[in-house]
Amino acid sequence: GAVVSQHPSRVICKSGTSVKIECRSLDFQATTMFWYRQFPKKSLMLMATSNEGSKATYEQGVEKDKFLINHASLTLSTLTVTSAHPEDSSFYICSARVTSGISEQFFGPGTRLTVL
Amino acid sequence: QKEVEQDPGPLSVPEGAIVSLNCTYSNSAFQYFMWYRQYSRKGPELLMYTYSSGNKEDGRFTAQVDKSSKYISLFIRDSQPSDSATYLCAMWEGAQKLVFGQGTRLTINP
Secondary structure, three states, rough: OOEEEEEEOEEEEEEOEEEEEEEOOOOOOOOOOEEEEEEOOEEEEEEEEEOOOOEEEEOOOOOOOOOOEEEEEEEEEEEOOOOOHHOOOOEEEEEEOOOOOOOEEEEEEOOOEEEE | OOOOOOOOOOOOEEOOOOOEEEEEEEEOOOOEEEEEEEEOOOEEEEEEEEOOOOEEEEOOOEEEEEOOOOOEEEEEEEEEEEEOOOEEEEEEEOOOOOEEOOOEEEEOOO
């Protein structure tokens, strides 16, 4: 149980295009989902916290107009990187917190974004 | 000072050795302590989760929390090459975001 999926696993796009990444909790409901960015050999950097039905809360320094987050249901959150540039190339990971009151947080497999 | 400190390593040990991974923290409000394992180019996988002080054992893995010293540990017994990964500690006080350590890169040599 407690599986989180991400799609796509890898995407290559041209500079200036927008890319959407989906995060789904497959066997549980998640009122809270998180989006992280990870650089090579570095720890996870929280970008934003997404609550179902409300606006995402962005961490300091993260451009909310560039990284659009939508949490449309208890099992789906999306991250859209708008007008992507090469510096946006990174490993993006989502996670979902179980809503049963336990503090466990489960991560997706990540999406490798490469902007040419 | 970072809220959570973790030696990034790399740490390299022979197969079968006991591995000790550690994190220290400064926020006394942390109550939940997690260890995640992350293989290269994969998302982190929750290994162990403990609440407050004490020990928790799961197979070859033991998580230990000492809140008085603000120190947590993960022990791996009979280490295997498949245990080679980056291990991240993470902590939560129950309201805000998880706070991660930097991660320790571990290699188990056959």
